[in-house]
Amino acid sequence: PVTHNAPLPPCKRRGPGRVRSVGDGRLEVIEGCRLPVLRKNQENEDEWPLAEILSVKEVASRKLYYVHYIDFNKRLDEWVTPDRLDLKKLQLPKKEAKTPTKNGLPGSRPSSPERDVVRAGREGESQMSNGTSRRLIPSQPGRKRKANCVGTDEDSQDSSDGIPSAPRMTGSLVSDRSHDDIITRMKNIDCIELGRHRLKPWYFSPYPQELTALPILYLCEFCLKYLKSLKCLQRHLTKCNLRHPPGNEIYRKGTISFFEIDGRKNKTYSQNLCLLAKCFLDHKTLYYDTDPFLFYVMTEYDSKGFHIVGYFSKEKESTEDYNVACILTLPPYQRRGYGKLLIEFSYELSKVEGKTGTPEKPLSDLGLLSYRSYWSQTILEILMDLKSDNGERPQITINEISEITSVKKEDVISTLQYLNLINYYKGQYILTLSEDIVEGHERAMHKRHLRIDPKCLHFTPKDWSKRGKW
Amino acid sequence: MSKLSFRARALDASKPLPVFRCEDLPDLNEYASINRAVPQMPTGMEKEEESEHHLQRAISAQQVYGEKRDNMVIPVPEAESNISYYDSLYPGEFRMPKQLIHIQPFSLDTEQPDYDLDSDDEAFVNKLRKKMEITPLQFEEMIDRLEKGSGQQLVTLQEAKLLLKEDDDLIREVFDYWTRKRKACKSASLIPVVKQEKRDGSSTNDPYVAFRRRTEKMQTRKNRKNDEASYEKMLKLRRDLSRAVTILEMIKRREKSKRELLHLTLEIVEKRYSMADFGGEVMAEVLAQRALIKPTYTMPLIPLSSNQFRHQDHLELKDFKPKPEKTEVVRTKRKYEKKPKVLQPSSSVSQQSGHSSLPAFNAKDLNQYDFPSSDEEPFSQMLSGSSEAEEDSDPDGPFAFRRKAGCQYYAPGQGSNWPWCDPGDPRYRYSLTTLTVPHRCVGLARRRVGRGGRFLLDRAHSDLDNVFYGLDPEMHSLPAQSPNGKLASTSESNTSDRPAPPDLGHILLNIKSCRWRHFRPRTLPRDSDSSGLYRGLTRVSMANPRTQTGGSTSQSRTGPGPAPAAALTAEQYQQHQEQLALMQKQQLEQIQQQQAGNAPGLVSKTLDSASAQFAASALVTTEELLAIKAKEEIVLGIGVNGVLPGSGVYKGLHLASAAPAALVNTSPPAAVAATTTANTAAPAFHQPSAANSSGMTAQTPSGHGAAAQVLMGNSVRLGMSSAGGTVNSITTLNARHIPRTLTAVPPSALKLAAAATANCQVPKVTAASSLDMVVR
DSSP: OOOSSOOOOGGGOOOOOOOOBOTTSOBOOOTTOEEEBOEEOTTSOEEOOEEEEEEEEEETTEEEEEEEETTSOGGGOEEEOGGGBOGGGOBOOOTTOOOOOGGGSOOSOOOSHHHHHHHHHHHHHHHHHHOOOTTHHHHHHHHHHHHHTTTSOGGGGSSOSSOOSSOOSSSSBOOOGGGOOHHHHSOOOOOEEETTEEEOOOSOOOOOGGGTTSSOEEEOTTTOOEESSHHHHHHHHHHOOOSSOSSEEEEEETTEEEEEEETTTTHHHHHHHHHHHHTTOSSBOOSBOSTTEEEEEEEEEETTEEEEEEEEEEESSOTTOEEESOEEEOGGGTTTTHHHHHHHHHHHHHHHHTOOBEEOSSBOHHHHHHHHHHHHHHHHHHHHHOOOSSSSOOEEOHHHHHHHHOBOHHHHHHHHHHTTOEEEETTEEEEEEOHHHHHHHHHHHHHOOOOOOGGGBOOOOOOGGGSSOO | OOSOOSOOOOOOTTSOEEEEEGGGOTTGGGGGGGGGGSOOOOOSBOHHHHTOHHHHHHHHHHHHHSSOOGGGSOOOOOEEOOOTTHHHHSOSOOOOOSSOOOOOTTTTOOOOOSOOOOHHHHHHHHHHHHHSOOOHHHHHHHHHHHHHHOSSSOOOHHHHHHHOOSOHHHHHHHHHHHHHHHHHOOSSOSSOOOBOOOTTSTTTTOTTBOOBOOSOOOSGGGOHHHHHHHHHHHHHHHHHHHHHHHHHHHHHHHHHHHHHHHHHHHHHHHHHHHTTOOSSHHHHHHHHHHHHHOOSSOOOSOOHHHHHHHHHHHHHHHHHSOHHHHHHHHHHHHHHHHHHHHSOHHHHHHHHHHHOSOTTSOHHHHHHOOOOOGGGHHHHHHHTTSHHHHHTTOSSGGGSOOOOTTOOOOOTTTSOOOGGGOTTOGGGOOEEEEETTTTEEEEEEEEEEOGGGOEEEEEEOOTTHHHHHHSOTTSOOOTTHHHHTOOOOSSTTTTOOOOOOSOHHHHHHHHHTTOOOOSOOOOOOSOHHHHHHHHHHHHHHHOOHHHHHHHHHHHHHOSSSOOOOOOOOHHHHHHHHHHHHHHHHHHHHHHHHHHHHSOTTSOOEEOOSSOHHHHHHHTSOHHHHHHHHHHHHHHHHSOOOOOSOHHHHHHHHHHHHSHHHHHHHHSOHHHHHHHHHHHTTSOGGGSOHHHHHHHHHHHSOGGGHHHHHHHHHHHHHHHHHGGGSSSOHHHHHHHHHHHHHTTTOHHHHHHHHHHHHHHTTSOOOOHHHHHHHHOO
C-alpha cells in the first residue's frame, strides 16, 4: 500500500539545461545549477547522485560548493570541492527555478493600508522577476478591503490575509516551507562538541551568528551552554556544577533517567536544548519561546554524571492530542533503541494522563520509521497476547487498542494498514497475523531490551489550564 | 460475494475485529482485493520528503525483510565519540543520588558570570597578574558587568567605575582591554547570545532570531486613532470602576449609620426604661419641646439624645441668626454635617465635651448622619432631592429643604441680595473680635448691618475659640513690636511684606500680647487719614486702642511695594468703605463655611460688630453673652493648641476654600467694589469655588497683581500652615466645602478630605511666618 516511487515533484524534474561556457571555455557553476556530485554511499562505494548547487564560497582561493543531493535528505547536504563535481553534466538553473532565494520570503505583514498599497506596487515588480504570483493575489483584496473598511474598526484588518508573517503559536514544527530561505536551508554549524561526542549537525540552527564560523562549537554537556572555544568551555566548567539536566528526575531505571524541564521556568536550558535539537530536526521551529513546553530529557548515567541521550518536548496543553512535539535521539545514541525508549516513555506519560496521543506532524523520515516501528511492536504485542475466552476467536476493537496503548486511533489504524493486518473477510473486517509478521515481531522484540518500566515512573500530570499561563 | 467492486464498509473503530492467523484462513487471498477499499492513512510526513530515496529504500527493506538491514538504514552525517580529553575536561565523579533528583526552584540561579574567559583573556590576565591581583573569575565578573551594562553604547570608564567594585587601576586596565576587544568583535556582545527579536517587528524573518515572545503583537501601534480610542475607553472604565467603589463606600457608610441608629434607638429605649417612661410622657414632652424649638422643620423620628444636640443648635440658630440667613441655613448645614467624618478625633472630643451632655455618645457619630435608612422611606426620599444627599447619607437631615405646597421657590441667590450671603464678600469675613463691654475677646465674629440699621455681630465657632477667649484684651502689644509688625497674622494684615519672624516664640509672644488682628481693612495706600478713619471704625468694635494701633501699623506696612502716600479724598473714603464691605462679605462666606464645617455642636452666634454696647443692648443680651461665654469656657478647658493665630486660621480657611476671594481682598478698592457688586447676591454655597474664584480673579485689575499675588501666596500658605493645631478646622472645612462644589462627586471629596487631614501633619507654621515666605 505504500507508494514506493512517488513521482518527483514537478519543480525537480528538469530537462538538461544548456551548458554555458565562460570565456576560457570552462563552465561557470553558480547557485541553482544541477549536476552529478560524487559521494560515498553506505557501502563506501562511489555514487554520482544529481545535486543542486545551493551556495558557492571561496576558502583560501579555493571554491567550495554547497550541494543538496536531489531526493536525499537535506542532512546529507555538504560543502564539496570542485573535483567532486561532474561538470560535463551541468544543468544551468532555469529562470523559474524554485530554489529558495533570499527574497523568497514575504516580509513582515503590511501593517497599514497605506503601506499595503506601497507593498503591492513593489511586490508586483519583484513578482515579475520572481515568476511567482503568490504575493500579487493577496495584495489586491488587500486594496479592496482598504476601500471597504474605511472608517471601520482597524482590528478587523487582522487575519483573513492568508499570509501569516509568523508561524502559528502552537506546536513546535513548521510544515510549510514558506520560511525556508537559503540561510536556513544550509547547515551553519560545522561541528558540535558535546561531552565525549563530536556531532556533525544536520540542519541549520540559530546559534549566535558569530559562533557559526567556528570549526567547532563547544557545548557544556550538562547545561548545554554554547562556547566558542575549548578554553571557554574549561572556564565554564569551573563555574557550572550541573551533572544532570536541571530538572526533576521523574524516572530512573538502571542508568536510564528522565528529567522533566519546564520551558518557562528554565528558559536557558530549554533554549540551549532547542538550539542543539534544531541541529538535527529539520522542521523544528525556534520562532517562539519555550514557555508552553515541557522537556523530557533522557539521560544515561555514568560516573561523570547524567549524560543526555535524547529528549522529547511536549506542549503543556495540546489542542490536537499531541503528546510529543519534538523528539530526538542524539546521533551518537541513534540506532540503539533509545528512540523507541523515548517514544515508549511519551506514551507512558499519556497513559498516566489517561489520554491518547500522537506526535506532532510532520514526521521526519527517521521519526516515521521509529514511530511505525514502535506502533507495530506495541500493537503486535497486544494482538499476539490476545487470549480467546470460551474457545472463540479472540477479538479486539481499534478503540481498545488505542486505550491500552494510548496510541491515537488514527495511528493504530495506519499501523494496522501498514502491517497489512486489516482484511475484509466474509462481510467483516478481521485482523490477520501472517507468519512473517509474527516471526519478525518476535525477532524484533528479542532485540528490544531497553524498555520503560512504568513502576519507575514518578509522574503526576498537571492541569496546565488551571495554572494561568503555563 | 467474491467478485466485488463495491466499497467495503468503513472501518469501525468501536467494532471488535476478530484476530486470525493467516494459516487459519486459506481462502483469505480471495478477498484480498477488497482491502484496497480501506482508505490509506497519511504517513504524517512532508510530501516531498516522503519520497526521499533513503527512506523509501528503508521502508521497502523493512517490508521485504521484516526488519531493518544495516546497509538499508537512512544515512546520517557521522558522529564521533572519542574525545580524548573528556576526562580532564569533566574532572571528578558524580555519584548517583539514591533518591530521584529534585531541583529546588531558583537553585539554578547561581551568581556566576556568564562570560567565560578565552585564551586571549587568559594571556591578558596572566600579564596583569604580575602587576596587580586578579583572578580569572574576577576578570570574568568584570567583563560580565561591563557587557551587561552596555546597551547599544558601550559603558564609559566613568560608568565602569561605578559598575565595578575593584580599584581604579584594575578597572582601567580591564576597561581598556575590554574596549579594545569589544571593538574588534563584530557581534553585539562578547557573551554570545541568541539574537533577540527587534521591537519594530523587522526581525520577523531573520532566521537567527529565535525564541520570540509569544505575546500577540500590539495592534495599537498600527493606528494612532485606535490607540486613542482605547485609551479613552480605559479611562472611562477606570472612572466607572472608581465610581462603583465610591458607591460601595457610601453604602458602607449608610449601613454604618443605620447600625448607629439602631444603637441610638436602643439607648433611648434604655434611657426611657431607666426613667420609667413607659407611658411615653417624657418622650412626648421632648418631642413637643423640639417641635416648639424648630417649628419650621419637620423632625424625623430620631433618638431623643440626638435631638438634644439639635435642640441646642437650633436654638442658637434661631436666636442669633438673622432672618435672612435662615433661609440659607438649610444649605450651609449640609456642609458641616459632613465634618465629623474628617474631623480629627481631638476636635470632635472638644466639641463633645463642650456641648454634649451625654459623653457616652460621640457627637460626631450623632451628627454625622440623619439616619436615612431604607426603613424610613418617606423621610429619606424627601431628603434625597439630589443624588448627593443620597450618597452622603443625607447630610442635611431634618434641615433638608422641603418644598411646601403652594410656595414658590426661587433659586438661591436670586432672592436674597444680602451682602453677607456672598461668600466672596470680604466685608463679611470673620475675624478676631474684641468687645469693649464686656471687655473681652469673643473670638471670631463679623459685623453686618441688620434690621433698622443695627449692627449685628455674627459669631463663629472655631476650634481655637478657647484660645481666643483666653486672650487678654488688656494685654497690650509692645509698642516696640508694633511698628515692626511681627503680627501680620490676621486676615487684614495679610499683605504685609516684612521679613519672616524669627521663630515660633515670637509668634506666641505676638499672640500673647494681643497682636491678633481685628476686623480691619487693609491694602490701602499708606495714608494716615484713611487709617485714622479705620481706626475710628475699628475702635468701635475693638474697644482696644492698642490692638487697633497694631492694626493700623500693619496697614501702613501693607502693600508689596512702596505704597503711595496720598491724601484722603472722598473717593478714597468710598473705596475704603467698599473694601470694608468686601471684607465683610468674605467674612460672611467664612461664617457660612464655618457653619458648614462645624458640627451642630458648634455655635454660630451673632454679635454686634459696630459697637459692642449697641449689640449687647440691641440684639444680644448680656446674659446671653455671658451664657455663651460660660458655655465656651467649657471648651476652654480642653487643650487646644494655642500657638496658632486665630485669624490665620480663618484666613487659611477662607483663602484655601476660595483663594481668589482673598485675592480680591487686597486688591484696590475699585476692583473690590466690582467684585462685591458682582458677588453680593450670590451665596457662597451656590457657587462652586472654582467658578467663584475664576470670576473674581478676572475682576482683579492686573495693575495690582503684585499685592494680589502676595495675598494669594499668602492664602495658600496659610491654608497649609494653619493646619498645625491639634484641631484643624481649615482642613476639615475645606474638605467639607469641596464636595459641595463638585456636586455629587463625593469620592473626590473624600480624597480631598483625606488630603486635608494629611495636611494636618504639616509642621506648625504661623500665619505670620508663612506670610513672609510668600512675599516677593
